[in-house]
Amino acid sequence: MLEFLMSPAVYKFVRGPLVWVTFLVFIGGSIYRLYTMISSAKKEKVVFPYMSLKYSMRSILHWIIPFGSVNWRRHPVITIVTFLFHICLVFTPIFLLSHNILWYESWGISWWTLPEGLADVMTLIVVFSCVFFLFRRIIASEVRFVTYPSDFLILAIAFLPFFTGFLAYHQLLLPNRAMTILHILFGEAMLIAIPFSRIIHMLFGWFTRAYTGSEFGQVRHVKDY
Amino acid sequence: MAVAEKKREEKWGKIIDAGLDEPIKKLTPEKIEKVINKALAVMGSGRLKTFVETCIHCGLCSEACHTYLSNDRDPTFSPVAKVRQTMWPILKNKGRVSPEFIRRAAEIAYTECNMCKRCSMYCPFGIDMAYIMLSVRRICHLLGVTPLYLQDTAHSHSVTMNQMWVKQDDWIDTIQWQEEEIRAEIKNPRIPIDKEGADIMYSVIGPEPKFQAQLMGQVAIIMNVAGINWTYPSFDGWDNSDMAMYSGDHEIMGRVKRAHFEAALRLKAKKIVMGECGHAFRSIYDVGNRWLGLKMPPVPVIHAIQFYYELLREGRIKIVKKFKEPVTLHDPCNVIRGRGLGEMARYVTNAICEDFREMQPNKEYNFCCNAGGGVINCGPIWTKKRQISNRVKAEQMKATGAPIVITPCHNCHSGIEDIIKYYKLGMHTKFFSEILVEIIEIPEKFKVGEKKD
Numbered sequence: 001m002l003e004f005l006m007s008p009a010v011y012k013f014v015r016g017p018l019v020w021v022t023f024l025v026f027i028g029g030s031i032y033r034l035y036t037m038i039s040s041a042k043k044e045k046v047v048f049p050y051m052s053l054k055y056s057m058r059s060i061l062h063w064i065i066p067f068g069s070v071n072w073r074r075h076p077v078i079t080i081v082t083f084l085f086h087i088c089l090v091f092t093p094i095f096l097l098s099h100n101i102l103w104y105e106s107w108g109i110s111w112w113t114l115p116e117g118l119a120d121v122m123t124l125i126v127v128f129s130c131v132f133f134l135f136r137r138i139i140a141s142e143v144r145f146v147t148y149p150s151d152f153l154i155l156a157i158a159f160l161p162f163f164t165g166f167l168a169y170h171q172l173l174l175p176n177r178a179m180t181i182l183h184i185l186f187g188e189a190m191l192i193a194i195p196f197s198r199i200i201h202m203l204f205g206w207f208t209r210a211y212t213g214s215e216f217g218q219v220r221h222v223k224d225y
Numbered sequence: 226m227a228v229a230e231k232k233r234e235e236k237w238g239k240i241i242d243a244g245l246d247e248p249i250k251k252l253t254p255e256k257i258e259k260v261i262n263k264a265l266a267v268m269g270s271g272r273l274k275t276f277v278e279t280c281i282h283c284g285l286c287s288e289a290c291h292t293y294l295s296n297d298r299d300p301t302f303s304p305v306a307k308v309r310q311t312m313w314p315i316l317k318n319k320g321r322v323s324p325e326f327i328r329r330a331a332e333i334a335y336t337e338c339n340m341c342k343r344c345s346m347y348c349p350f351g352i353d354m355a356y357i358m359l360s361v362r363r364i365c366h367l368l369g370v371t372p373l374y375l376q377d378t379a380h381s382h383s384v385t386m387n388q389m390w391v392k393q394d395d396w397i398d399t400i401q402w403q404e405e406e407i408r409a410e411i412k413n414p415r416i417p418i419d420k421e422g423a424d425i426m427y428s429v430i431g432p433e434p435k436f437q438a439q440l441m442g443q444v445a446i447i448m449n450v451a452g453i454n455w456t457y458p459s460f461d462g463w464d465n466s467d468m469a470m471y472s473g474d475h476e477i478m479g480r481v482k483r484a485h486f487e488a489a490l491r492l493k494a495k496k497i498v499m500g501e502c503g504h505a506f507r508s509i510y511d512v513g514n515r516w517l518g519l520k521m522p523p524v525p526v527i528h529a530i531q532f533y534y535e536l537l538r539e540g541r542i543k544i545v546k547k548f549k550e551p552v553t554l555h556d557p558c559n560v561i562r563g564r565g566l567g568e569m570a571r572y573v574t575n576a577i578c579e580d581f582r583e584m585q586p587n588k589e590y591n592f593c594c595n596a597g598g599g600v601i602n603c604g605p606i607w608t609k610k611r612q613i614s615n616r617v618k619a620e621q622m623k624a625t626g627a628p629i630v631i632t633p634c635h636n637c638h639s640g641i642e643d644i645i646k647y648y649k650l651g652m653h654t655k656f657f658s659e660i661l662v663e664i665i666e667i668p669e670k671f672k673v674g675e676k677k678d
Contacts, residue, residue, distance in 0.1 A: 212351025221565025
């Protein structure tokens with residue numbers, strides 16, 4: 001198994017065609033999901049006439065800023081972990097030096113990168129945040145009651161690319177080549193999962209927030225944060 | 226689940242509601258599947274599915290809900306838990322669920338959620354859980370599974386266009402009786418009926434003529450003193466309430482709302498002022514109009530809070546002496562979180578009361594009375610559950626130390642009175658109008674002379 005993982009053919013495959021497939025599914029799937037979501041909302045007729053740019057932005061801004069809403073202020077620990085987790089989850093892979101080298105090698109493009117030490121810390125933040133969320137799911141009764149097996153799967157999908165990335169970088173547990181291949185596979189799995197699992201909140205969350213913000217601001221004349 | 230079920234029964238006993246328990250005997254999973262899929266196809270499942278798919282199951286909405294907090298943080302009462310026990314399985318199984326499932330779903334949607342939308346303010350994604358619960362109610366209605374008492378009010382709407390089986394002659398008679406009644410308070414009062422082109426068509430909810438007619442008299446005193454050009458319609462459409470909206474009967478809701486708007490248009494009234502009721506405002510301003518394809522009501526509609534606010538600000542009514550006893554103010558969800566009248570309600574309270582003490586939290590963050598959303602209308606069999614499930618409101622009121630709770634909403638008024646009784650708080654609820662008539666300045670021309678023996 002390990003030898004298979006380490007074979008150059010496998011590396012070439014996950015680093016080559018599979019990346020293309022991943023991005024195609026991720027981008028195509030996301031566009032498809034957004035398109036069907038928006039057109040189904042249009043069909044309902046009572047959504048778009050009530051949308052307001054001003055109140056959408058007001059709502060999104062209050063919720064995207066840590067402690068910007070009443071509920072964020074009520075749960076300081078969850079707020080800090082949630083924000084750190086999402087910031088690190090999104091920005092670490094984009095600004096990681098080794099990822100930049102990869103797309104420089106492939107397409108000749110690169111941009112600003114994170115110092116390696118910082119990237120390491122950010123990776124660990126994602127890893128430990130996942131552990132925090134896992135324990136919260138198990139311990140907090142109001143979360144446990146609404147936890148489906150898929151919630152653990154989603155958590156694993158977020159956890160594994162970062163965990164294996166960390167191990168690969170520090171050359172722990174498995175030979176570097178094998179760990180790197182696992183890391184790439186898990187990363188690809190995450191991107192593919194985004195449009196087809198509840199990680200879709202990454203795309204839909206903005207719209208639900210904007211809609212509720214509009215209803216609360218424009219129709220109900222109150223705050224929703 | 227069985228343990229949770231037992232815990233519930235220990236708290237408020239086994240509740241048998243013929244409107245829920247009987248109809249499910251005739252249902253089969255096949256029938257249910259057919260009805261649900263048809264319902265979802267007609268009403269559209271865009272928002273529903275988007276909300277359900279966006280929910281990350283974080284449970285951060287839990288503490289927004291008074292039923293969750295009041296039932297010792299029982300996880301089955303959190304807003305997301307209510308969706309988990311109803312809409313998630315419905316969508317996951319594409320409508321194929323058991324009759325017992327529908328019984329439980331109906332109990333949750335009709336008696337454990339007040340549609341207060343407080344949870345929407347606490348959900349990071351702003352998921353509208355009240356909308357999801359209303360959709361569950363819509364499905365239950367189409368399956369014929371609705372709490373008996375609530376269904377009775379919907380039947381009344383359908384037959385009489387008002388909530389309380391009031392006949393037209395009763396209605397007119399009540400108006401004239403009240404006109405007579407307030408002659409003891411002011412001279413030559415008038416309650417105009419069917420006056421064309423009045424500035425205001427005043428509308429009430431069915432229960433007012435049915436058993437709270439004195440409220441109509443109080444409003445008439447205020448109207449006369451303020452010199453308002455107003456009227457009641459003598460015909461259908463005088464009732465602004467709408468329990469069909471809460472039972473899930475959108476068709477009846479539409480008919481009732483249309484009658485109400487058309488009454489105002491027929492009388493060429495410049496605007497509708499509605500009494501101190503919350504759900505009626507929601508049905509006219511937010512829900513019923515949308516069903517009729519109207520973005521906003523075709524006639525301007527204002528709630529009594531705003532009306533009194535305008536009267537006081539413009540000096541059209543004056544206060545002789547402010548109300549002495551300490552008061553606190555309950556913010557009715559449908560006009561505060563539903564229309565942002567929080568500041569106006571405070572202006573009115575401060576203008577008419579000497580000692581006003583805020584509940585915490587308040588305004589749009591206030592806790593629901595647990596009577597709204599049609600829950601109180603599910604009848605006395607559900608009362609104990611409703612009282613137990615709002616301990617947090619009792620604590621909130623008790624902390625103010627005020628003996629009077631102003632509740633500018635009918636459901637809140639009755640629901641909070643129930644809570645006061647159950648928790649022995651020794652308080653009382655009052656409408657703004659009740660306080661206003663006690664302290665309003667009666668101009669010379671309206672003063673009643675010495676009574677002759």
